[in-house]
Amino acid sequence: MPTDRNADNYESVLTGASKDVASFEGEEKGFVGRLQEMLHATPSLVPLIVLVAAIIIFGIALGSKFFSPFALTLILQQVQIVGVLAAAQSLVILTAGIDLSVGALAVLSSVIMGQFTFRYGIPPAVSVMLGLTIGTAIGAISGWLVSRVKLPPFIVTLGMWQILLAANYLYSRNETIRSQDIETEAAFLQLLGVKFQAGGATFTLGVLLMVGLVAALAYALRSTAWGRHVYAVGDDPEAAELAGVNVHRTLMSVYMLVGFICALTGWVMIGRFGSVSPAVSTGMMGNIQSITAVVIGGISLFGGRGSIVGAFFGALIVGVFELGLRMAGANPQWTWLLIGALIIGAVSLDQWIRKVSQ
Amino acid sequence: MTTEPILSGRGLIKRFGKVTALDSCDFDLMPGEILAVIGDNGAGKSVMIKTLSGALQPDGGQVYVEGKPVNFQSPIDAREAGIETVYQTLAMSPALSIADNMFMGREIRKPGLVGQWFRKLDRPAMETFAREKLSELGLLTIQNINQAVETLSGGQRQGVAVARAAAFGSKVIILDEPTAALGVKESRKVLELILDVRSRGIPIILISHNMPHVFEVADRIHIHRLGRRLCVVDPKDYTMSDAVAFMTGAKEPPSEAVPA
Numbered sequence A: 001m002p003t004d005r006n007a008d009n010y011e012s013v014l015t016g017a018s019k020d021v022a023s024f025e026g027e028e029k030g031f032v033g034r035l036q037e038m039l040h041a042t043p044s045l046v047p048l049i050v051l052v053a054a055i056i057i058f059g060i061a062l063g064s065k066f067f068s069p070f071a072l073t074l075i076l077q078q079v080q081i082v083g084v085l086a087a088a089q090s091l092v093i094l095t096a097g098i099d100l101s102v103g104a105l106a107v108l109s110s111v112i113m114g115q116f117t118f119r120y121g122i123p124p125a126v127s128v129m130l131g132l133t134i135g136t137a138i139g140a141i142s143g144w145l146v147s148r149v150k151l152p153p154f155i156v157t158l159g160m161w162q163i164l165l166a167a168n169y170l171y172s173r174n175e176t177i178r179s180q181d182i183e184t185e186a187a188f189l190q191l192l193g194v195k196f197q198a199g200g201a202t203f204t205l206g207v208l209l210m211v212g213l214v215a216a217l218a219y220a221l222r223s224t225a226w227g228r229h230v231y232a233v234g235d236d237p238e239a240a241e242l243a244g245v246n247v248h249r250t251l252m253s254v255y256m257l258v259g260f261i262c263a264l265t266g267w268v269m270i271g272r273f274g275s276v277s278p279a280v281s282t283g284m285m286g287n288i289q290s291i292t293a294v295v296i297g298g299i300s301l302f303g304g305r306g307s308i309v310g311a312f313f314g315a316l317i318v319g320v321f322e323l324g325l326r327m328a329g330a331n332p333q334w335t336w337l338l339i340g341a342l343i344i345g346a347v348s349l350d351q352w353i354r355k356v357s358q
Numbered sequence B: 001m002t003t004e005p006i007l008s009g010r011g012l013i014k015r016f017g018k019v020t021a022l023d024s025c026d027f028d029l030m031p032g033e034i035l036a037v038i039g040d041n042g043a044g045k046s047v048m049i050k051t052l053s054g055a056l057q058p059d060g061g062q063v064y065v066e067g068k069p070v071n072f073q074s075p076i077d078a079r080e081a082g083i084e085t086v087y088q089t090l091a092m093s094p095a096l097s098i099a100d101n102m103f104m105g106r107e108i109r110k111p112g113l114v115g116q117w118f119r120k121l122d123r124p125a126m127e128t129f130a131r132e133k134l135s136e137l138g139l140l141t142i143q144n145i146n147q148a149v150e151t152l153s154g155g156q157r158q159g160v161a162v163a164r165a166a167a168f169g170s171k172v173i174i175l176d177e178p179t180a181a182l183g184v185k186e187s188r189k190v191l192e193l194i195l196d197v198r199s200r201g202i203p204i205i206l207i208s209h210n211m212p213h214v215f216e217v218a219d220r221i222h223i224h225r226l227g228r229r230l231c232v233v234d235p236k237d238y239t240m241s242d243a244v245a246f247m248t249g250a251k252e253p254p255s256e257a258v259p260a
Helices: A012-016 A030-041 A045-065 A069-094 A102-120 A124-147 A153-172 A179-185 A187-193 A205-223 A225-235 A237-242 A247-273 A282-296 A308-327 A333-357 B045-053 B075-080 B098-102 B112-117 B123-136 B154-168 B184-199 B211-217 B240-248
Strands: A195-198 A201-204 B007-016 B019-029 B034-039 B060-065 B068-070 B083-086 B172-176 B204-207 B220-225 B228-233
Touching (some): A045 A308, A045 A333, A069 A102, A069 A201, A069 A225, A069 A308, A102 A187, A102 A247, A153 A282, A201 A205, A225 A237, A308 A333, B007 B045, B019 B045, B019 B060, B034 B211, B045 B083, B045 B204, B098 B154, B154 B184, B184 B204, B211 B240
Antiparallel strands (some): B007 B060, B060 B068
């Protein structure tokens, strides 16, 4: 045992060692390494490449039938519901959560907007506002259970999914509000279904809303303190808290915003379907469809990684596959087989990209 | 010493169930010094540091900053009082950039309309500031301030964490085991950073198990044992084996070093 501190001189040899400890430049990694780093920095690149490749392949195979303004904008119309839901799902998944109730909340919100108008005679614009408010409030309940009661998001939203779906049938008394009735008495409810043409391309207000929403969220996530906090909370909540982020407030804001966007999806649904029905498939499938889009879009289910633009591309990829394979006359099961392969591929890629840090 | 301690605690008590982690513990940090805190596992060092940094609230006793009593409810309170802590886990978000991490929870917004209405972050200002602070601490070779923290080595991450604390810690910087996870070369770099921070007049509390490091940089050594301050010694007067003996109870502390 050394009795003098100078006797412990093991570090003296370091004077001869290289001093550049804190050098931040990366060594040569070759093409694969650089690709890995590039994907690490821009995670939405992969879904974009897949999307463009799918459009080109279907375009070559099907010709102008597929590669036309009409067909391509039809895809946008077909994915608008899943696209908006995927935007909401992305926010939750970025915080390392998951929301199984997005579809059910969307359907319930559409039912609330419709029934408030037709059962109570509330002006449609006010009904829409109330629907959005209730959606936000339901999001707040989920957020509170996750953030304060510290329940796993999977459990909270699994329960919420069943509750909302049941409430949706109970409240609507399983009645559908017919499209013609809405058209004549409360056309405002169908506002997001309004179509306009631009050189063969057909857009609806719902499509514009989806694109605008994705752009706005992408901006907020990238360029505001709130967005950085969402990523930090998803990455490591304890670290974020110690670094001075209000984790509770961040989680609450995310779940409330998700509730709001789901209610917005309810409004988009009225525009798309024309009618208000408690039995639309979104209630059961909306969660899986949105999670699929998010995963294909390269957002990590472990939180803190990925971009919302990627999730939008993910939704479009599913839309392109569905329409392309249908036009090609293939059995629709091929769509799901390919989507399944894409999901597994996307997650494998995510694992590989994460290794850039090791 | 006649100067007033910049951060001190008197009679701090903290209990967890039946365990008393802090047993009317005293603590003093003088301006401009590096005070090392050593003690066996379970002696209560971390608990004491957490009460000083606001992560825990004491059941009894009082913390003072420059002689004024303070009651920190969270690390954010302590931070506002100018006390920055580098935790053992570093408290960084691996997927975010160096600049994002340095400004986590205190981002700078663009001036004017863009900042006020669109809450746009002032990235260039944040990056310039982060780069300046890293250079000040001799981390000059940074190529890309937007690099994700997870792509850095352990020593570089530690460097960024220390730079973050040094950039914003106006009064005190607390370092919890800063060299525990590092190799010899990287530890050396962090020790240089610590000396560098002191040379700019900011006092440092250094918690460490590494005796050579403690004896190299510390001005005074606070030896913690059984939930309280056993003694404070000058590393010039004692050897590492003495310190270890006091810390483990193998040897009685010198009577003149026992605080009143």
